[in-house]
Amino acid sequence: LQDVLSSAESLIRYFERIRDDINFKSFYTKILKENESLTDKPILARHRRPSKRYQSSSDSVEFSSCEEFYRQQYMESLGTVVNMLQNRFTQKNFKLLCNFEKFILYAANNSLDDSNDYFQSIMDFCYGDIDVEKLKVEALMIVDFFQSVIKTHQMNIKQITKISTICEIFNSCEVGKEMLKEYHKLTKLYLTIPVTTATAERTFSTYRLKTAILSTMTQSRLNHCLLPHMYKEKIDKIDPRQIASKFRSSNEKRQHFFGLIL
Structure with a gap:
């Protein structure tokens, strides 16, 4: 960010x-x-006076x-x-997210003390979600834990500069998610907070599926239709034969009934 x-x-x-x-x-x-x-040289369009009902107190520019x-x-x-x-x-939330990012990356490379200014931002933004006192304790050992994991798994990492690197370290050593629980929770919150609303706006635009003709569609079916429509790129990559095979192999009755079809 x-x-x-x-x-x-x-x-x-x-x-x-x-x-x-x-x-x-x-x-x-x-x-x-x-x-x-x-193309031809630009020509100034003929000035047209707007209708009286659209006229304001100021005259139109000519x-x-x-x-x-x-x-x-x-x-x-x-x-x-x-x-x-x-x-x-310049929104307040965007600057807070930048402070989150600074804190997460700084704590991964340096040991923090209680006087760090980042903790106040976390308290203001994540009140009730993050136990700041526990986070302060974890901040003292984060850099040591990461260096130990990097050395143990022989990762070619000299300095952590990306959030994705932190996720990679956590995934390579699951115990760290419990050991640094508040720090891990803060990282997940950072990754789940949307920077833009474009995805949400595209989701709402798909509600056109429920038209006047399909007004009797239940909420459950609407949800089932919306999800494949929103993630149609991922749906196209799914092999329906694998789904059918998994469905068929779940019990013997299905194997007997669908055996000839598949």
Whole structure:
């Protein structure tokens, strides 16, 4: 997440820097030159006065040239992009997730004491989910446990820089999940908190399955239809013959009945 935040901040600074008349003039001239052999020169559309019911107290803007029109489009587009990036990556929860990531990675490489500022962020965000006092005790031995596992399993890891590496270490030594229970729980919480809502929005869009014609569909059947629809890429990879074979081999009666079919 720190890399994502740094990239977003770099983009914001870049877009703000090029949002001026000098950069627009250069951009506009370059586009006109590249499009000379591709299309006609831009023509300013005829100004149309909006209907009275759509008119506001301010008069509509009338441009004197194409360059002036596209200048406004250029400035508005960059302003919209900057505002969207700032709104998305300056949210309080996103910064808390960044602190979580810093703590998880820092604790995996260094021994922490009670005075670390990260514990307060964890208390504020995971109140009731994480026992911070136990986490403070675990933080003293996390780095020793990881180094021991890396040495025992001969992992080629010099420094832990990714959350996936921590998951790999935990999976290679199951006792660590109980030994560092709160730290492991914190890692799982970090991995399950969605950074975006795109997946949830796509899920809600699949509710179009239940149309007026299919309004008698029960909730149970709706759930059964939604899951394959949402994960259709994974469903396509499943071999139905393996499922049928497993279903058939579950008891002798099915083997006798479906034996000739399969």
